[in-house]
Amino acid sequence: MKKTLALILAALLAFAALPALAEENVTVTVNGEAVYFDQPPIILDGRTLVPIRAVFEAMGCQVGYDGASQQVSIANGDELVVCRIGDANYEKYTGGALTANGVFDVVPQVINDRTLVPVRALSEAFGCDVEWKGDTQTVVINDADTVKIGVLKLVEHDALDAAERGFADAVKDSGLKVYIEERCGAGNAENCLNIANDFAADGKDLIFAVSSPAAIAAKDKGIPMVFGLSTDPVAAGIVASEAAPGGKVTGVKDVFDAARISDVIRRAVPGVQTVALVYNAEAPVMDAAEAALNAAGINTVRKPYTDAAQIAETVSSCAGQVQAIYTDAVWDDFAQAALAAKLPLICGYGQDAVENGALIGLSVNYYALGYQAGRMAVRYLGGEAASLGDMPVEIQPAGEAEITVNYETAKALGVDVRAVLGE
Numbered sequence: 316m317k318k319t320l321a322l323i324l325a326a327l328l329a330f331a332a333l334p335a336l337a338e339e340n341v342t343v344t345v346n347g348e349a350v351y352f353d354q355p356p357i358i359l360d361g362r363t364l365v366p367i368r369a370v371f372e373a374m375g376c377q378v379g380y381d382g383a384s385q386q387v388s389i390a391n392g393d394e395l396v397v398c399r400i401g402d403a404n405y406e407k408y409t410g411g412a413l414t415a416n417g418v419f420d421v422v423p424q425v426i427n428d429r430t431l432v433p434v435r436a437l438s439e440a441f442g443c444d445v446e447w448k449g450d451t452q453t454v455v456i457n458d459a460d461t462v463k464i465g466v467l468k469l470v471e472h473d474a475l476d477a478a479e480r481g482f483a484d485a486v487k488d489s490g491l492k493v494y495i496e497e498r499c500g501a502g503n504a505e506n507c508l509n510i511a512n513d514f515a516a517d518g519k520d521l522i523f524a525v526s527s528p529a530a531i532a533a534k535d536k537g538i539p540m541v542f543g544l545s546t547d548p549v550a551a552g553i554v555a556s557e558a559a560p561g562g563k564v565t566g567v568k569d570v571f572d573a574a575r576i577s578d579v580i581r582r583a584v585p586g587v588q589t590v591a592l593v594y595n596a597e598a599p600v601m602d603a604a605e606a607a608l609n610a611a612g613i614n615t616v617r618k619p620y621t622d623a624a625q626i627a628e629t630v631s632s633c634a635g636q637v638q639a640i641y642t643d644a645v646w647d648d649f650a651q652a653a654l655a656a657k658l659p660l661i662c663g664y665g666q667d668a669v670e671n672g673a674l675i676g677l678s679v680n681y682y683a684l685g686y687q688a689g690r691m692a693v694r695y696l697g698g699e700a701a702s703l704g705d706m707p708v709e710i711q712p713a714g715e716a717e718i719t720v721n722y723e724t725a726k727a728l729g730v731d732v733r734a735v736l737g738e
Contacts, residue, residue, distance in 0.1 A: 341365075343434070343454045345373040346461055347494045354429035356454070362421040363447070363454055364431035374443065374456065380430060387423065387430055389437065396440050398423055398432065407440050415440070446517060455494065462493045462696055465514035467533055468525035470502040475525045478543045478685030482523050485689025491696060500529060507532035514538065521692055524566075525685075527551045534564055539695060539703050542566030543688045544681070548708060557708040565706040567688045571679050571716035573607035576641060576663065579675060579718060580613070583659050583735045584639045589614040591633040591658075593642045593649075596621050600643050604663070608641075627652040634658065645673045650724070659728055669719045674730060676719040683715040 341356040342349060343365055350373045356365040368378045371389050379388040385400040398405035403422050407415040417440065423432045435445045438456050444463075446455040457463065464486065468475045479497060486493050496519075500507035511533040514522055522540045524530035530542035530553045545551055546569045554560035557568075580587055590608055592601045596619035605615045616637060620629045623646070630652035633640055639659045642649070650672025653660035662668035665678025687709060694700045718736060725732045 341452050341454065343370055343456065344494075345370065345456045346458060346492065348373070354427050354431070356434070357426065357431060359421050359424070363434050364421065364424060365434040365454070366429045367423075367432045367437075368430070370434060370456070371437070374438070374441070374458075376441070387432065389441075391441055394441060396437060398437070400425055400430065405437070405440070455496075457494045458492065460492060462491055462521070463517065463519045464493055464495045464521045464523060464692070465510075465517070465519040465538075466495060466497040466523045466525065467500065467507060467510050467514065467529045468497075469500050469507060469529045470526075471499055474679075474681040475544060477681035478525050478688070479523075481682040481685025481687075482525075482541075482543070482689040482692070483685075485686040486693060486696075489689075489693040489697065491693065500532070504528050504532060511536050521696060523688060523692065527553065530564075530566070534562075537563075539563040540566075541688050541692045541695075541703065543684055544569045546570060554708060559704075560706070560708055561704045563703050565691060565703045565708055567684050567691070567709045567711065569679055569684070570603075571677065571711040572713035573603040574611075575607075575677060575713040575716040576604050576661070577608045577611035577613055578713065579677065579735065580608070580639050580641065580659075580661055581611070582737065583661065583675060583730050585734075587613060587638045589616060589637045591616050591618045591637040591640045593618045593620065593626075593629055593633070593640055595619070595644070601641075604641055630658070631656055644668070645671045647671050649673075654724060654727060657728065659730060660724075665717065666719050669721045672721060672724060674721055674724045674728060675735065676721075678717050678719070679711050680715045680717045684711055687711065687715075 341363055350369055352366050352369050354366050356363055371378050376389050376391040387398050389396045393410045395408040396405060400423050403419045405417045406413055419433045419436055421433055434454055438445045442459045444457045466479055468479055483495055498510045500510060507529050515536040515538055519538055522533045522538050524533045524540055524542045525544055527545040530545055533540050534553055542553060543566055545553060548554045554564055590613055592605060592615055594601050608615050618629050620626055626649050634656040640653055641661050643663050645662045645668040650660055660673045661675045662673045663677050665676040668676040695703050700706050720732050720735055
């Protein structure tokens, strides 16, 4: 019994002598690309150690190891860093001359026949930027010349997600070396503010704010910002004016060029002469549509209503006066009234309008909107524009706006869908 207790005590003492070591599903990215390992990174005494070859070869370095001296060498151009297993000291050479001495908080280790080294110290020795993302257990390593962009969106939503993808694709397609960190405020303005503060603390070079609340949270952080999905950025207080935003802010409104309206109506109703604009009198948003239709030689008649109960009567009054109706919102009874009057109903509200029975729904293409915002960011980051605040706020070109057609309504009205879609 005494012998057994002695063995247990010896084992406990042996474990107590080991350093605090934990594998905690740590991930590593280098210049935005994930690095994969056969031996995972570890956290040792509060420091992250990574397999040296996988990480530093991903950084474009050459890694060497001398088993006799247990010396590790990492070379990048004329820079060379040398360290040793179990030794806290390391040296940096530039052009063959010793230029710096350093000391690790945790010494390099050999685990499962892989050499693990403190990632921050060695990465920073080569001038790289290193960030630790505790919420995702991620080490982020970027070259010193990598542009760091934070994407802040209000909530997970198809439109916002599409804009986010478009923005990222535009920036990556530009050829710029970028690292993009995407975060979501989960529908909460305070969360957005906290994320914007994090981006500022991280020293992000630019923020893409997706939605007005996200843009409001980020606009005063001193970081250049491009916004998307804000219908009225002046009223929201995001910019001073659309023509001259000022400061370090610009972006793309959640609006498409109204020329798309006249183009689609002409294709749906050949020979159209007059279009009724049916809208809520308390929220008139027809000025752009009316101007575009008039510019295309199409007359307009305004038909405001003050209560939803008046819609059927308002639509019925259009019969015999116009050849089509344009509106900004559609309900079932609205679409039914238009169909009863045999008038094509076109709505600037996209898929929802068509599902409620409208003939055509027009909407912003949110991927294209994000791509457009990304191109604005690239013009600034690439040096083409000295300041984002000097770049006027943009809207989506007419040709990018999406068209959705209700085929049953088209059949009932005898509308040529192929002509509407430009096929």
